[in-house]
Amino acid sequence: MTRTSRASARTAKSVEERILTIPNALSFVRLLLVPVFLWLVMGPKWDELALIVLMVSGITDYLDGKLARSLNQTSKIGAILDPVADRFFILAVVIGLGYRDIIPWWLAVILPLRDVFLFSLVPFLRTRGYSSLPVHFLGKAATASLLYAFPLLLLGDATGTVADLANVFGWAFTVWGVALYWWGGILYAFQVRRLMATTTRVQRS
Structure with missing residues (x-):
């Protein structure tokens, strides 16, 4: 392996192992919104704010994948964090809507x-x-x-x-x-x- 190819391999590895990226930040925000949504729906029942939280979640879900590709900010942690955030949000929503007898x-x-x-x-x-x-x-x-x-x-x-x-x-x-x-x-x-x-x-x- 030449020096150039070794440098390219190290660069590719460092890119995959990045944590502080915009897409990862958006996925983390989506995770933070999970308990917020549950509290809004099951506590004070502020449905308008809960709807805003859901819309923000949907927008960040779209943006993190798009930005990861357009900004070349894909990473191993992002490949895990994005679907995990989706799963937790879906779980939170079905719990909240089930609790309210909406579903x-x-x-x-x-x-x-x-x-x-x-x-x-x-x-x-x-x-x-x-x-x-x-x-x-x-x-x-x-x-x-x-x-x-x-x-x-x-x-x-x-x-x-x-x-x-x-x-x-x-x-x-x-x-x-x-x-x-x-x-x-x-x-x-x-x-x-x-x-x-x-x-x-x-x-x-």
């Missing part, structure tokens, strides 16, 4: 149950030297659908024409989001199965 409890259970299912696959991945696999586009589409659905369902917890329309569109996005969420999870499980069949076990020292 049935079976729906509040079936969404995080998919993440429990995927987490159970991690030990199998580790036997092949992986901690995770690339996120499937269906998972991204499902998250986007749910981030549209939740504000609409919260807005629909009122009376009037606007609330009725929000409720209809909110449930439409919810149905699509849940279906895509689980479909993406099943495809992820097939990816793990294919990896197990085509790669050898990593020997632990």
Whole structure:
């Protein structure tokens, strides 16, 4: 390996290991907003502020991925932090909406149950030297659908024409989001199965 290639490898590694980046900061902000949303919905029931929190979460979710690519600020911690922030926010929202009886409890259970299912696959991945696999586009589409659905369902917890329309569109996005969420999870499980069949076990020292 030449001196130039070694320098390039070190640079690439340092880029991957960066922590203080704009996309990571946005993901961290999204994590901080999780307890804020829960308090607003379950405590004083300030739905207007809760809607603003949801919109900010959706905007930061869009921006962190876009900025990571456009500013060349992708990193290992970002690849973990972004989906973790999404999972925690989805969990917080279904708990809050379930608590308010805006969504049935079976729906509040079936969404995080998919993440429990995927987490159970991690030990199998580790036997092949992986901690995770690339996120499937269906998972991204499902998250986007749910981030549209939740504000609409919260807005629909009122009376009037606007609330009725929000409720209809909110449930439409919810149905699509849940279906895509689980479909993406099943495809992820097939990816793990294919990896197990085509790669050898990593020997632990």
